[in-house]
Amino acid sequence: MRFNYDFSTGNYYPQSSPNVGWCLEGITITNAQQLLNQTTNSTSSTNFVFTPVQTGDYLLEARGVIFNDFPIDFGTARPVSAIVGSPVIILNGLAISRGQVTINFALASGSASSFHLLQANQIGAWSTNSSAILTTNGSGKSLQFVTTNGPSLQFYRVQSP
Secondary structure (H helix, E strand, O other): OOOOOOOOOOOOOOOOOOOOOOOOOOOOOOOOOOOOOOOOOOOOOOOOOOOOOOOEEEEEOOEEEEOOOEEEEEOOOEEEEEOOOOOEEEEEEEEEEOOEEEEEEEEEEOOOOOOEEEEEOOOOOOEEOOOOEEEEOOOOOEEEEEEEOOOOOOEEEEEOO
16 A cells, blocks of 8 residues: 655645644555565566466566666556466376286376376277276386277377366
8 A cells, every 4th residue: 555645736745743744543454465575587578487486376567677777667467376287297108018008107297196097999088997007106206007908999098187
């Protein structure tokens, strides 16, 4: 909140004694947010990428600087909410041997507590393969599904809820 005692023309009262100027008492502010942990970054281009360090609400504000010395007014403040993104799953290969299909994959970023193997004989008609066996290495980042190989062509997809 900001108050501005602005003088343009007429009488000016620079005193700080009682009964001169404003008297503000008993102000209650509701439905407001407090700015915490303000940080400032600079960029040499007209675009920037905002990468939050944690989830939560942020307020982004930008201002231009002319000739590297003269800042202009801030633009409109934009509230944004950083949320946990979907996990990124990378398929590392598929092997067929002795009637078994092994699908190796890794969790590249994010977190996931469970995975599902989806399969279809045509793309778009996915169904969950509930008989697939999921195994993991010690770190939990490299995983594999093993399932039986059916008689027809199959498409596979790994999904985290």
